[in-house]
Structures are given as C-alpha cells and as structure tokens.
Amino acid sequence: MDQNDGNFDFTKQAADYLRKVSKDDGLCSNIRSSHAHMLVAAALGYNSRKAMLDDPKGPYTKNQWLSHTAKHVENIRATILRMKGACVRPEHAPEIARIIQDGLTPACCECGEHNIDNLPIGYVEQGDDADWVCASCSADDTQYGTCYCCGDHVIYTVEQLDAKGLCSEHHGEFDLDPEEEEDYESYIEYLEIH
Ligand SMILES: [Zn+2]
Numbered sequence: 211m212d213q214n215d216g217n218f219d220f221t222k223q224a225a226d227y228l229r230k231v232s233k234d235d236g237l238c239s240n241i242r243s244s245h246a247h248m249l250v251a252a253a254l255g256y257n258s259r260k261a262m263l264d265d266p267k268g269p270y271t272k273n274q275w276l277s278h279t280a281k282h283v284e285n286i287r288a289t290i291l292r293m294k295g296a297c298v299r300p301e302h303a304p305e306i307a308r309i310i311q312d313g314l315t316p317a318c319c320e321c322g323e324h325n326i327d328n329l330p331i332g333y334v335e336q337g338d339d340a341d342w343v344c345a346s347c348s349a350d351d352t353q354y355g356t357c358y359c360c361g362d363h364v365i366y367t368v369e370q371l372d373a374k375g376l377c378s379e380h381h382g383e384f385d386l387d388p389e390e391e392e393d394y395e396s397y398i399e400y401l402e403i404h
C-alpha cells in the first residue's frame with residue numbers, strides 16, 4: 211500500500227519496524243506482533259492499541275506526522291512492566307521510543323530509510339500528505355535544494371525551484387516591478403553621468 215494514498219497505517223508500519231530493528235539491535239530476537247502494537251500505542255500515550263483506535267480525538271493512524279508525538283517513554287516503561295512474557299526490559303524504554311519514532315516516520319522516497327529527521331518535500335503544512343526524503347538523500351544538490359526565502363528546513367526538488375533558487379511561492383520575489391525598474395535605470399544613468 212502506498213504511504214501517500216491516505217489509507218496507510220503508520221502505527222502498523224512502526225510496529226513492524228520495531229520488530230525488525232529490535233532484532234537487528236539485539237534488544238529482542240522476536241517481539242510478538244501484539245506486544246509491538248502495544249508499545250507503539252504506549253509511545254503515543256495509550257494503554258492499548260484498542261484505546262488508541264477508539265480515541266475520537268486521534269491519533270489518526272494514517273497521519274504522516276505522528277512521530278513527533280510518540281514521546282511517552284514512561285508509558286512505554288510501564289507497559290513493559292505490565293506485559294506478560296515481554297522480551298524487552300523496562301530500561302529499554304528510551305531506545306524503544308526512538309525506534310518507534312523512526313518507524314512512524316514516512317519512508318524516504320529515495321532510499322526507504324525511516325528516520326525521525328526525514329522531511330516532507332515541498333512547502334507542506336503539518337497534517338498534509340507529501341513524499342518524504344532523508345537528510346543524506348536530500349543532501350544531493352543535483353536532485354534537491356532549498357528556497358532562499360523559505361529557509362533550510364523546507365526541501366524542494368530542483369524541478370520545484372526556479373533558476374534563482376526560489377520556490378513557486380517566492381518566484382519573482384527579487385524581480386523589480388516596472389516602476390522600480392525605471393527608477394533603477396535612471397539611477398544607473400545617474401551613476402554613468404556622474
Ligand atoms: Zn534517503
């Protein structure tokens with residue numbers, strides 16, 4: 211399923227990611243799927259996946275921007291203490307929180323990496339869907355750049371930037387209007403004469 215089609219469940223992605231990375235990192239050889247889902251819900255401040263899904267105020271599991279709210283380390287610790295047959299330990303809670311935050315982040319559209327520092331491409335309001343890119347892929351300046359006006363934290367593809375390195379919103383920002391151009395020309399003439 212495509213992560214931009216509006217139906218992609220990022221909490222499920224995070225649970226799968228946690229199972230994989232916790233194994234790779236040597237935290238636990240095999241976190242049960244149900245436990246991984248409990249831990250993701252815990253990271254988002256809930257006591258169970260059901261409580262999370264039943265919450266009318268969200269979180270909206272299909273929201274690309276969940277990762278920054280998954281900071282409930284104490285709740286993860288408490289959840290591990292409550293689990294029967296947990297294969298992770300309470301002291302792993304901060305590391306688990308970090309893995310879940312990465313896992314909730316949309317994959318980089320170039321390399322597939324999940325990292326909380328991935329950024330959406332283009333000027334995107336929080337809550338809007340976009341393609342996302344990781345820091346190392348967006349460092350390729352033949353493919354990506356930033357707009358002089360928007361700043362360094364908004365990533366654009368080079369196709370989205372004009373020849374002066376401005377986004378479509380700021381295109382023409384530094385062009386002179388006809389009146390300014392006239393003033394500018396007479397100023398140049400003045401300089402040439404004097
Ligand atoms: Zn990447």
Ligand SMILES: [Zn+2]
Nearest residue numbers: 357360377380
């Ligand atoms: Zn801009």
